[in-house]
Amino acid sequence: MSTGAKVKFGFKGVIAANGGTYATPTWSAMNNVAEAKIAMSRAEAEASMRAYPVKLTESIMREIEFEGTIRSDDGDTNGYILMEAAFIANAPLDVLILDGPIGTNGSRGVRCDMKVFKWEEDEGLDKLDYRAFTLKPCIPINGAPADAVAGASSITYTAMSA
Amino acid sequence: MSTLARILDVCDSVVSMIQTAWVPAAPSAVSRVYDPDIGLTAEDVNTRLAGRQVLVFPTKYESPAQASRDMLWRKHRVTVLTVERYTDGSGSPPVAWMDARVGFVEQMIFNPLRNPALVLAGQLVTQAFPAPDEAAEADVYDIDIVIQDRAFWAEVRVVLQEPTDLTGATI
Numbered sequence: 001m002s003t004g005a006k007v008k009f010g011f012k013g014v015i016a017a018n019g020g021t022y023a024t025p026t027w028s029a030m031n032n033v034a035e036a037k038i039a040m041s042r043a044e045a046e047a048s049m050r051a052y053p054v055k056l057t058e059s060i061m062r063e064i065e066f067e068g069t070i071r072s073d074d075g076d077t078n079g080y081i082l083m084e085a086a087f088i089a090n091a092p093l094d095v096l097i098l099d100g101p102i103g104t105n106g107s108r109g110v111r112c113d114m115k116v117f118k119w120e121e122d123e124g125l126d127k128l129d130y131r132a133f134t135l136k137p138c139i140p141i142n143g144a145p146a147d148a149v150a151g152a153s154s155i156t157y158t159a160m161s162a
Numbered sequence: 163m164s165t166l167a168r169i170l171d172v173c174d175s176v177v178s179m180i181q182t183a184w185v186p187a188a189p190s191a192v193s194r195v196y197d198p199d200i201g202l203t204a205e206d207v208n209t210r211l212a213g214r215q216v217l218v219f220p221t222k223y224e225s226p227a228q229a230s231r232d233m234l235w236r237k238h239r240v241t242v243l244t245v246e247r248y249t250d251g252s253g254s255p256p257v258a259w260m261d262a263r264v265g266f267v268e269q270m271i272f273n274p275l276r277n278p279a280l281v282l283a284g285q286l287v288t289q290a291f292p293a294p295d296e297a298a299e300a301d302v303y304d305i306d307i308v309i310q311d312r313a314f315w316a317e318v319r320v321v322l323q324e325p326t327d328l329t330g331a332t333i
Contacts, residue, residue: 011231031232071230126294 008100010036013109015068016102017082018094022142027096030079034130036068038097038109062160064110064145065136066097072121072129083133087116094142095135098150107150111157113140168330169220170194171284172238172322176275177218179282180242184270189213190246194220200245202311211313214246214263216271221319225330233333234326237293242271242318247311255312263314264302272300275320286332287324296321 015033020026042059049056073080086093092113100107118134137145146157173194180192190213198217201209222239229235244267248255274280276298282290292298304315327333 011228014231029231032230034228034230071233128294 012100014096014098014100014102014107015066016096016098017078018096018142019078022094025094025096027102028078029102030070030076030083032071032073032076032079034069034071037066039063039065039067040110060162064112065134066095066114067118067132067134069130069132072131080131083116083131084119087119087133090115092138092141093135096148096155098148100150102150102155103152104150105152109148110145110160111143111148111155112137112145113142114138166285167220168236168286168324168326169223169238169240171286172282172290172324173218173220173240175282175284175287175290176240176242176322178284179274180216180218180271183274184216186214186216190215192216192218194218202245202247202307202313211245211247214244214266217243217245219243225326229325232328234328234330236324236326236330237296238290238322238324240320240322242275242320244271244316244318245313247313255308255314260303260308260314263316267300267302267316267318271318272298272320275318275322282322288332290322290324293321293323296323 013036014029015036016027016029018025019028041063043061043063045058045060047056047058070080070083082093085091092115094111095114096109096111098107098109114135115138116133117136118132120132121129123129145160147160149156177192177194184192186192195217196219199209200211200215202211219241221241223236225234225236227235244263246263248259250259276292278292278294280292298318298320300318301316307313307315325333
């Protein structure tokens with residue numbers, strides 16, 4: 001009998017900003033986020049050598065980019081206003097991105113200091129306003145980038161390895 | 163828990179908006195209905211239409227897309243029917259009489275309900291607005307009813323949109 005994860009729904013994925021300390025985070029989910037996509041890959045490095053007659057490639061640094069949209073809501077101080085302020089101030093956010101709810105065993109993702117690199121709004125006549133944003137890891141001032149796995153009552157963070 | 167469906171609340175808000183702008187004099191009226199008795203001929207003794215009636219019908223509702231992690235958009239499709247018998251003479255309704263009704267529908271019903279800045283509120287619904295990606299449409303008049311029944315009949319169909327939480331309740 002399988003004991004693995006149940007079906008995961010995209011809309012239950014969480015992006016949250018830390019309102020507490022790094023050691024004792026208080027995560028506030030940005031519930032006005034609509035579209036969300038986290039892209040993770042590893043950069044490639046040429047690793048060929050004369051000993052092997054094939055082209056060799058090694059994976060090096062991990063690349064992480066979070067793209068999404070957030071509903072423009074002037075009252076959303078935990079999400080829209082927070083992200084706008086971080087963009088304007090060029091300030092990092094201590095961000096947790098999970099593929100499920102914070103309190104659900106098995107939700108997994110990353111925790112990084114991230115900056116807002118895109119903050120676009122399509123104000124077309126037939127549009128309701130959303131901001132399209134991109135978050136990428138930046139030089140950490142709070143803590144090193146980490147993989148995160150949620151338990152029922154806590155989250156385990158593991159510093160990312162090379 | 164309120165038993166009022168949200169689409170009925172939206173319709174009631176539409177009724178109130180038209181009522182406030184028009185201020186109909188009896189027997190003319192604006193009301194929300196399901197199955198109105200609209201008698202247009204002399205044989206319809208008990209249901210013969212009197213005055214100008216603006217009838218608001220709930221047509222359909224749907225949640226086309228999720229707005230965010232914790233919010234849905236809900237669209238309410240509402241039909242507004244304006245109907246009135248021509249009683250001033252024995253012939254067909256004159257052009258001026260028809261023009262006045264066509265103008266009424268455009269200016270008192272279609273234009274206000276398609277104003278992108280409109281926000282309606284009722285008992286449950288707090289911010290219903292014209293769906294920006296949906297067209298409102300109006301049938302200017304029904305030619306068969308003009309010819310056969312000497313009456314004006316025009317339908318306006320609008321789509322109003324509002325945010326709800328994931329359960330469909332007010333946020």
